[in-house]
Amino acid sequence: MRGLLEDGAAMLGAGAAALDVVQRMVAGLEACGFHIAGKGSAPNAAGEWELDAAIMDGATRKAGAAAALRGFLSPIGVARAVMEKTPHVLLVGAGAEAFAAEHGFARVDDPSTYYTPATLRAVKPGELAHGTVGAVARDVSGRLAAATSTGGLIRKVPGRVGDTPIIGAGTWADQRCAVSCTGQGELFIRANVAADVSARMLYARLSLHAAAAGALADMQALGGDGGLIAVDADGNVATPFVSEGMKRGIATSAGVRDVRTFR
Numbered sequence: 332m333r334g335l336l337e338d339g340a341a342m343l344g345a346g347a348a349a350l351d352v353v354q355r356m357v358a359g360l361e362a363c364g365f366h367i368a369g370k371g372s373a374p375n376a377a378g379e380w381e382l383d384a385a386i387m388d389g390a391t392r393k394a395g396a397a398a399a400l401r402g403f404l405s406p407i408g409v410a411r412a413v414m415e416k417t418p419h420v421l422l423v424g425a426g427a428e429a430f431a432a433e434h435g436f437a438r439v440d441d442p443s444t445y446y447t448p449a450t451l452r453a454v455k456p457g458e459l460a461h462g463t464v465g466a467v468a469r470d471v472s473g474r475l476a477a478a479t480s481t482g483g484l485i486r487k488v489p490g491r492v493g494d495t496p497i498i499g500a501g502t503w504a505d506q507r508c509a510v511s512c513t514g515q516g517e518l519f520i521r522a523n524v525a526a527d528v529s530a531r532m533l534y535a536r537l538s539l540h541a542a543a544a545g546a547l548a549d550m551q552a553l554g555g556d557g558g559l560i561a562v563d564a565d566g567n568v569a570t571p572f573v574s575e576g577m578k579r580g581i582a583t584s585a586g587v588r589d590v591r592t593f594r
C-alpha cells in the first residue's frame with residue numbers, strides 16, 4: 332500500500348487526472364492478492380469467483396460498474412470501460428463478461444490456481460465476512476474521483492451483488508466529495524452510504540468529517556459494520572470506520588504519508 336501511495340502521489344504531482352489515479356491504485360490492489368478483491372478474492376458458495384467494481388468521475392458525474400463478473404483480472408478496468416464505451420452505468424454477469432471479452436480485457440486462465448484468497452479463515456454460516464479495496468483522489472485541477480473493487484462476501488450466494496458496484500451505495504464522486512466504502516454491503520446499500528456523505532455536506536452544510544461519520548452511523552444503526560475513505564474538494568480526508576480496523580493509507584502533496592490498520 333505504501334508503494335502504491337507513492338505511485339499515486341507521483342502521478343497526481345505530475346498532473347494526472349484523479350480518475351486515472353484511482354483506477355491505477357485499485358488495479359494495483361486487485362493484483363496484489365492481499366485483499367478480498369481481484370487476485371485475493373474468495374469464492375462464492377458454489378466455488379466460483381464473481382467480482383464487483385465501480386468507478387466514478389466527480390467532475391462529470393459519469394460512472395461505470397461491473398457486477399458478478401467472472402474470469403477477468405481487473406474488474407476496475409472493465410468498470411472504467413463500461414463508463415467510457417457504453418451509454419450505461421452497470422453491466423452484470425454474462426453481459427458484463429461478453430463486454431469485457433469484446434474489449435480485450437485480460438482473462439483469468441484458471442481460477443483454481445490464480446486466486447489466492449486473502450483470507451481463508453472459517454466463516455460461520457450467515458456471517459458476513461468480507462474485504463474490499465478502494466481509492467479516492469483529488470487532482471491538481473480539483474477534480475475528484477472514486478473507485479472500488481471487491482470479491483464481495485466470502486461464500487456469498489451466487490449472483491449476490493454488494494454495495495461496491497452500486498453507485499451511491501459503495502462508490503460515489505461529485506464536485507463536493509469522492510467516497511469509497513467497505514463493509515457489509517447489504518447495509519451500505521440500505522443506508523446509501525456513499526451518496527449520503529455528499530447529501531449531508533450539501534443539505535446539512537456539514538464538513539466532510541461530520542458528513543462521513545453521520546452516514547456511517549446511520550448504516551451502523553441498521554446493524555452493519557465497515558468504513559469508508561473520502562476526500563473533499565478542499566483536499567480534506569476522512570477515513571472513519573466502525574469495524575475493528577480498516578487498512579488505509581493517505582498521501583498528500585504536503586508530503587503526508589500515513590498507512591494504518593487500527594486506530
Ligand code: ASP
Binds near residue numbers: 481494501
Ligand atoms: N462491501 C463489500 C460487499 O459487500 C465487501 C467489503 O467491503 O468487504 O460486497
